[in-house]
Amino acid sequence: MSKVYVTDVILRDAHQSLIATRMRTEDMLPACAMLDDIGYWSLECWGGATFDACLRFLKEDPWERLSKLKAALPKTKLQMLLRGQNLLGYRHYSDDVVRKFVETAACNGMDVFRIFDALNDIRNLETAVEATREAGKHAQGTICYTTSPVHDIASFIKLGKGLANLGCNSIAIKDMAGLLTPYIAGELVKALKDAVDLPLHLHCHATAGLAEMCQIKAIEAGCEHVDTALSSWAGGTSHPPTESLVTALRGTEYDTGLDLDKLQAVNDYFAAVRKKYHRFESAFTGIDTRVHIFQVPGGMISNLANQLKERNALDRIDEVYREIPEVRKDLGYPPLVTPTSQIVGTQAVLNVLIGKRYETISNEVKRYLHGGYGKAPAPVNAQLLAKAVGKEEIIECRPADLLKPEFEHLRGEIAHLALNDEDVLSYAMFPEIGKQFLELRSTDNLVPEPLELEQAPKPGEVKK
Amino acid sequence: MSKVYVTDVILRDAHQSLIATRMRTEDMLPACAMLDDIGYWSLECWGGATFDACLRFLKEDPWERLSKLKAALPKTKLQMLLRGQNLLGYRHYSDDVVRKFVETAACNGMDVFRIFDALNDIRNLETAVEATREAGKHAQGTICYTTSPVHDIASFIKLGKGLANLGCNSIAIKDMAGLLTPYIAGELVKALKDAVDLPLHLHCHATAGLAEMCQIKAIEAGCEHVDTALSSWAGGTSHPPTESLVTALRGTEYDTGLDLDKLQAVNDYFAAVRKKYHRFESAFTGIDTRVHIFQVPGGMISNLANQLKERNALDRIDEVYREIPEVRKDLGYPPLVTPTSQIVGTQAVLNVLIGKRYETISNEVKRYLHGGYGKAPAPVNAQLLAKAVGKEEIIECRPADLLKPEFEHLRGEIAHLALNDEDVLSYAMFPEIGKQFLELRSTDNLVPEPLELEQAPKPGEVKK
Ligand SMILES: [Co+2]
Ligand SMILES: [Co+2]
Numbered sequence: 001m002s003k004v005y006v007t008d009v010i011l012r013d014a015h016q017s018l019i020a021t022r023m024r025t026e027d028m029l030p031a032c033a034m035l036d037d038i039g040y041w042s043l044e045c046w047g048g049a050t051f052d053a054c055l056r057f058l059k060e061d062p063w064e065r066l067s068k069l070k071a072a073l074p075k076t077k078l079q080m081l082l083r084g085q086n087l088l089g090y091r092h093y094s095d096d097v098v099r100k101f102v103e104t105a106a107c108n109g110m111d112v113f114r115i116f117d118a119l120n121d122i123r124n125l126e127t128a129v130e131a132t133r134e135a136g137k138h139a140q141g142t143i144c145y146t147t148s149p150v151h152d153i154a155s156f157i158k159l160g161k162g163l164a165n166l167g168c169n170s171i172a173i174k175d176m177a178g179l180l181t182p183y184i185a186g187e188l189v190k191a192l193k194d195a196v197d198l199p200l201h202l203h204c205h206a207t208a209g210l211a212e213m214c215q216i217k218a219i220e221a222g223c224e225h226v227d228t229a230l231s232s233w234a235g236g237t238s239h240p241p242t243e244s245l246v247t248a249l250r251g252t253e254y255d256t257g258l259d260l261d262k263l264q265a266v267n268d269y270f271a272a273v274r275k276k277y278h279r280f281e282s283a284f285t286g287i288d289t290r291v292h293i294f295q296v297p298g299g300m301i302s303n304l305a306n307q308l309k310e311r312n313a314l315d316r317i318d319e320v321y322r323e324i325p326e327v328r329k330d331l332g333y334p335p336l337v338t339p340t341s342q343i344v345g346t347q348a349v350l351n352v353l354i355g356k357r358y359e360t361i362s363n364e365v366k367r368y369l370h371g372g373y374g375k376a377p378a379p380v381n382a383q384l385l386a387k388a389v390g391k392e393e394i395i396e397c398r399p400a401d402l403l404k405p406e407f408e409h410l411r412g413e414i415a416h417l418a419l420n421d422e423d424v425l426s427y428a429m430f431p432e433i434g435k436q437f438l439e440l441r442s443t444d445n446l447v448p449e450p451l452e453l454e455q456a457p458k459p460g461e462v463k464k
Numbered sequence: 465m466s467k468v469y470v471t472d473v474i475l476r477d478a479h480q481s482l483i484a485t486r487m488r489t490e491d492m493l494p495a496c497a498m499l500d501d502i503g504y505w506s507l508e509c510w511g512g513a514t515f516d517a518c519l520r521f522l523k524e525d526p527w528e529r530l531s532k533l534k535a536a537l538p539k540t541k542l543q544m545l546l547r548g549q550n551l552l553g554y555r556h557y558s559d560d561v562v563r564k565f566v567e568t569a570a571c572n573g574m575d576v577f578r579i580f581d582a583l584n585d586i587r588n589l590e591t592a593v594e595a596t597r598e599a600g601k602h603a604q605g606t607i608c609y610t611t612s613p614v615h616d617i618a619s620f621i622k623l624g625k626g627l628a629n630l631g632c633n634s635i636a637i638k639d640m641a642g643l644l645t646p647y648i649a650g651e652l653v654k655a656l657k658d659a660v661d662l663p664l665h666l667h668c669h670a671t672a673g674l675a676e677m678c679q680i681k682a683i684e685a686g687c688e689h690v691d692t693a694l695s696s697w698a699g700g701t702s703h704p705p706t707e708s709l710v711t712a713l714r715g716t717e718y719d720t721g722l723d724l725d726k727l728q729a730v731n732d733y734f735a736a737v738r739k740k741y742h743r744f745e746s747a748f749t750g751i752d753t754r755v756h757i758f759q760v761p762g763g764m765i766s767n768l769a770n771q772l773k774e775r776n777a778l779d780r781i782d783e784v785y786r787e788i789p790e791v792r793k794d795l796g797y798p799p800l801v802t803p804t805s806q807i808v809g810t811q812a813v814l815n816v817l818i819g820k821r822y823e824t825i826s827n828e829v830k831r832y833l834h835g836g837y838g839k840a841p842a843p844v845n846a847q848l849l850a851k852a853v854g855k856e857e858i859i860e861c862r863p864a865d866l867l868k869p870e871f872e873h874l875r876g877e878i879a880h881l882a883l884n885d886e887d888v889l890s891y892a893m894f895p896e897i898g899k900q901f902l903e904l905r906s907t908d909n910l911v912p913e914p915l916e917l918e919q920a921p922k923p924g925e926v927k928k
Binding site: 181209210212215217232235243244247248250261263286287289290292 | 645646647672674676677679680681695696698699704705707708712714715716724725727728750751752754756
């Protein structure tokens with residue numbers, strides 16, 4: 001039985017990759033009956049960016065979205081992306097917050113927790129995986145794929161075995177940058193299948209135009225699960241198109257069994273939805289193979305361009321491209337994914353603009369070198385370490401071991417606005433915008449940002 | 465030695481597929497030094513639509529374009545697409561015109577002639593292949609890929625053997641509609657390699673999102689040559705991205721040997737060029753898997769939509785989709801490519817709008833049934849045949865056997881405007897617009913259509 005199972009990312013990663021995570025719940029719900037009827041293995045619908053965008057821009061309660069989706073999708077598993085001990089935020093949380101978060105998400109309808117750590121430090125997944133298992137849900141451990149002198153097949157096999165030992169129900173290969181190439185994908189999957197007796201999931205961004213080929217070679221090597229996006233939201237920085245994979249495998253031993261007519265119908269719906277969000281489309285969402293030249297992910301490139309533009313230094317972007325691999329090397333080759341992509345990118349910009357490497361060291365780089373995010377894949381630059389951390393003792397243990405329980409404290413801080421644990425967790429994840437959201441709600445002032453850029457007429461002005 | 469060779473279609477099929485064939489020679493020439501340095505096996509740069517667009521819209525002499533490209537690309541083979549006995553037009557030409565055309569194109573710099581017939585009737589390739597060989601150039605025979613009850617692997621093998629017997633130097637699998645699926649591609653290539661000792665070329669449109677996967681499976685099965693387009697002009701109705709394939713194969717036994725940095729540089733150039741032509745971009749150039757549902761190629765869909773819009777009947781397009789496979793069946797399952805796609809599509813529209821099937825039969829369908837385009841892949845509908853052709857005798861021979869030499873006659877018709885054989889051939893291919901072009905040239909009035917839609921100010925009007 002080598003049937004392939006499909007996870008559609010239309011409700012999370014597709015709009016995160018293409019329109020800055022702006023899709024609203026009201027545009028998801030009308031499609032749910034159709035989606036639920038497709039027969040997907042799961043629908044990815046939640047993660048750090050969707051949570052953030054709900055609170056910040058859409059003025060929607062992300063927990064409410066989850067409950068509504070659960071009610072509208074009774075037959076299909078819901079899936080989320082969780083940043084390990086960082087949960088949906090940018091810092092490590094204490095274990096009691098991690099447990100509370102996972103429990104609450106499970107209660108509200110989450111079925112599959114895809115859990116990753118930006119350093120592939122398995123200790124940062126322990127609590128989340130344990131909590132997921134205790135909630136009776138599916139814990140999916142993640143391998144963040146990257147390339148470097150220390151990232152070879154053997155290193156990923158070791159990681160895969162570690163994830164199996166943690167009690168994960170399955171393993172995801174997460175190729176956030178589109179760095180994976182098809183024959184490496186095949187090799188990696190084969191080696192993992194030989195080493196670990198767990199189902200494999202492949203999450204491959206289409207940025208560099210290689211994701212479809214990676215899927216095919218991974219499937220042939222034994223990968224049973226792939227992530228895709230309905231075609232109107234596929235390609236470019238998003239994912240390979242669902243319908244294309246279904247067509248490619250139809251009539252073969254890998255046949256997904258999904259119905260192209262049904263997929264076409266729900267895709268037609270989402271094609272129309274995408275037009276509503278044209279304001280948020282990036283100028284170019286085509287193929288971008290620069291990641292294979294500069295080793296800089298496409299998503300980072302636009303971020304860097306923005307940072308440089310703000311400082312009137314866009315002309316120095318090529319220097320930054322060349323600096324990023326240097327910083328990454330100095331930091332022991334972290335995979336570039338939230339939050340390491342931001343940490344490395346920002347330091348590279350500093351190095352270039354100041355003109356002297358590490359003349360200024362960001363607080364995040366200091367915390368990183370100090371061990372505050374976990375263990376780097378390779379030894380860091382010793383000189384830089386000495387300069388950044390001085391004589392302070394390096395954290396060798398799991399960073400969260402140093403954190404005291406904090407949920408009750410957080411609850412106290414936001415007690416005047418929080419109606420339930422969900423609200424406390426929203427505040428915990430995003431202290432500023434979470435609090436602001438709860439304040440606006442308390443005064444009945446939740447207004448989503450407009451879909452169109454036109455300004456409302458100013459007082460006294462008459463709009464034609 | 466399983467190295468893969470690349471033909472880039474950036475100068476022909478990419479802009480034909482994406483911006484209605486509007487790229488100008490002036491935008492090609494500055495890239496030629498870079499293109500010539502890549503190491504492509506060939507650059508596709510000429511065909512029916514480029515020739516037509518040059519005369520009709522760009523007011524460029526297509527022969528001049530060819531000579532200029534040849535001069536600017538001394539190291540790289542130039543390649544063209546030729547419609548067999550139809551040459552670049554829509555009717556069968558006499559053999560002397562075919563010979564004259566091929567000779568003249570060879571003289572002006574063409575190296576590789578990819579020759580196809582819409583019915584896969586090999587007799588329609590004979591003269592063009594022979595003429596190409598006589599000119600000392602590369603004759604590539606083409607298999608137009610399609611699906612139907614009579615199009616199986618065995619039928620394509622038979623065709624491949626026929627092409628080899630004709631003396632072709634290589635064979636192209638032409639998947640104009642994006643109908644090919646990866647595992648069929650692999651099977652087909654393997655069977656062809658077993659049957660025929662010629663290099664294989666794969667030309668796969670990315671319309672349905674399967675082309676990259678088809679390339680991979682074809683390459684693994686022994687296909688040595690693939691067509692791609694530089695990434696800024698790739699995807700959708702165009703072709704898979706060059707850089708992605710090069711990256712996918714790097715370091716494997718199939719390594720193309722092409723340099724990603726050089727590709728990135730020339731792609732940056734063409735990315736900027738594309739912006740100039742935004743007027744001609746279609747609204748949606750994403751993935752379209754409808755061909756696998758309706759069996760109607762994406763390119764035909766937009767054509768049909770236009771035909772129906774003109775008659776205020778766009779709401780009947782679904783009926784037309786359903787009618788097309790019926791007409792195609794009645795006509796003995798021709799592949800849908802110029803001119804059969806137009807013949808089938810127009811008759812399907814007639815059938816639906818008139819409300820009674822074949823109440824009106826187009827002249828082209830009559831000629832088709834009469835045998836005027838060659839032999840249909842399967843027997844045609846006998847009732848329809850009787851109705852359309854009556855008691856006239858069916859053409860069983862090669863249609864061009866019935867044509868008298870006509871080049872001297874054509875030369876006579878256009879003698880007042882033609883300066884050379886090239887001009888006579890332009891007129892022969894496109895009698896109306898070719899003549900109009902030569903007339904405008906004679907009065908020094910060749911003005912290309914504008915790149916922007918803004919109107920010039922009318923007399924008396926002042927533009928702000
Ligand atoms: Co992703
Ligand atoms: Co083509």
